Amino acid sequence: MKPIDDNEFPSEETSEDVEEEDFDIDIEIKSRRKRKSLKRKTSGKEYGTLVSFILWMAFTIVWLFFFASANGLVENITVIFVALLAIGAVNTLIWIPAQEGRKPKASAVSGIAWLAFLIIWIVFYASGFGFYENIGIGLASLLLIGALNVLLWVPSKGDSGGARISGIGGTGWLFFLALWLPFANDFSDTVYAITFYQNVAIVLASFLLMMIIVISPWWGEMQIQVNREVEIGRKPKITVGLFWAWIAILVIWLWQFANSYTANQNVAAVLLSLAIFCGLILAMWLPWARKRGEGPESWFSIGLTFTWVIILTIWFWVYADSFDAYQNFAVFLISLLLIAGVAAGAQWKKYRDFEALDWKD
Numbered sequence: 001m002k003p004i005d006d007n008e009f010p011s012e013e014t015s016e017d018v019e020e021e022d023f024d025i026d027i028e029i030k031s032r033r034k035r036k037s038l039k040r041k042t043s044g045k046e047y048g049t050l051v052s053f054i055l056w057m058a059f060t061i062v063w064l065f066f067f068a069s070a071n072g073l074v075e076n077i078t079v080i081f082v083a084l085l086a087i088g089a090v091n092t093l094i095w096i097p098a099q100e101g102r103k104p105k106a107s108a109v110s111g112i113a114w115l116a117f118l119i120i121w122i123v124f125y126a127s128g129f130g131f132y133e134n135i136g137i138g139l140a141s142l143l144l145i146g147a148l149n150v151l152l153w154v155p156s157k158g159d160s161g162g163a164r165i166s167g168i169g170g171t172g173w174l175f176f177l178a179l180w181l182p183f184a185n186d187f188s189d190t191v192y193a194i195t196f197y198q199n200v201a202i203v204l205a206s207f208l209l210m211m212i213i214v215i216s217p218w219w220g221e222m223q224i225q226v227n228r229e230v231e232i233g234r235k236p237k238i239t240v241g242l243f244w245a246w247i248a249i250l251v252i253w254l255w256q257f258a259n260s261y262t263a264n265q266n267v268a269a270v271l272l273s274l275a276i277f278c279g280l281i282l283a284m285w286l287p288w289a290r291k292r293g294e295g296p297e298s299w300f301s302i303g304l305t306f307t308w309v310i311i312l313t314i315w316f317w318v319y320a321d322s323f324d325a326y327q328n329f330a331v332f333l334i335s336l337l338l339i340a341g342v343a344a345g346a347q348w349k350k351y352r353d354f355e356a357l358d359w360k361d
Contacts, residue, residue: 048094056087078123085116107149114145136182143175162217169213176206197258197266201251208247215240235288239281246277264320264328268313275309301343308339 060080068076089112096105118138126134147168154164180187180202188194194202215222222236250273258266282302312335320328 045094049091052087052090052094056083059083074123078119082116082119085112085119088112103152106152110145110148114141117141130182132182136178139178140175143171143178147171147175165217166214169210172213173206173210177203180206195259197254201254201258204247204254205251208244208251211244211247235284238284242277242280246273249273262321264316267320268315268317271309271313271316275306275313279306300346304339304343304346308335311335 060083063076063079063083071079089109092108092112093105096108118141121137121141122134129137150164150167150171154167184194184199184202188199219237222240250270253269253273254266258269261269312332315331315335316328320331323331
């Protein structure tokens with residue numbers, strides 16, 4: 001028998017080893033259980049993806065066997081590819097994590113749906129429309145998806161609610177333009193006969209409606225700041241109202257009266273209305289700005305600009321019809337150069353007079 005040393009404690013060491021070993025076993029059991037649970041969670045997605053692609057293969061086989069012979073090669077490829085996009089949309093819903101919420105899934109599916117629509121349209125329906133009409137339909141469908149995502153992502157309350165209304169208003173106007181411009185002639189031929197000027201009036205009227213929708217959520221908060229002084233009173237609202245009124249007057253002119261005048265006279269009418277609008281805005285804001293040390297440095301430049309616009313108005317109303325478009329454009333350039341030269345000469349003289357001052361005193 002081996003003698004036992006009194007300083008040795010075999011029983012205590014043995015118990016410590018056993019306890020440490022038992023602790024390691026518990027950790028291993030827990031880690032394995034965790035791995036198994038994770039495996040069970042991900043296996044559902046993997047099986048779902050596998051089943052979806054099996055279904056796509058089954059659909060492809062059925063289509064090729066029963067229906068493909070009645071269609072051309074491009075049409076068959078399109079159907080199979082669109083089915084693959086549908087499977088991609090399903091897998092997008094499966095694989096995007098649940099904690100991300102429904103919005104990313106909806107956005108991804110909407111993008112896939114737009115791509116599928118575009119492919120189907122190009123292959124099956126585009127031949128019945130012109131080039132610009134197909135471009136308009138493609139842009140309109142994309143803008144529709146954008147509007148849906150604006151509704152999806154932008155909150156409907158508070159300041160974000162105003163941004164939501166503004167975003168929908170701007171996107172809706174672009175959607176209208178994308179469809180109206182290429183199909184305006186078809187509308188004129190089949191629904192209601194409109195002239196070129198009336199067509200422009202419709203576009204301007206839609207722009208006016210869009211501006212009202214976009215600005216309406218912020219109507220009570222419009223302001224302007226000069227030298228840290230903020231104007232939140234009537235002036236910003238009156239400015240916007242005058243702009244809307246100017247657009248409305250142009251719409252009425254183009255719809256009702258423009259056909260009775262020549263193209264050059266209509267240009268003159270637009271220039272005159274622009275001069276009146278700018279004059280009203282300047283008359284309203286200039287006194288407020290000058291009280292705060294701001295505003296234009298030279299009344300001469302302002303007067304010169306208005307004089308140039310009036311001269312152009314007279315030219316296009318009275319004399320432009322005697323010349324062709326290129327000659328009228330040349331006259332416009334000549335007048336622009338003359339006005340710019342006079343304005344630059346005035347500013348140069350002012351600068352030389354400034355340098356001529358006796359700064360030593």
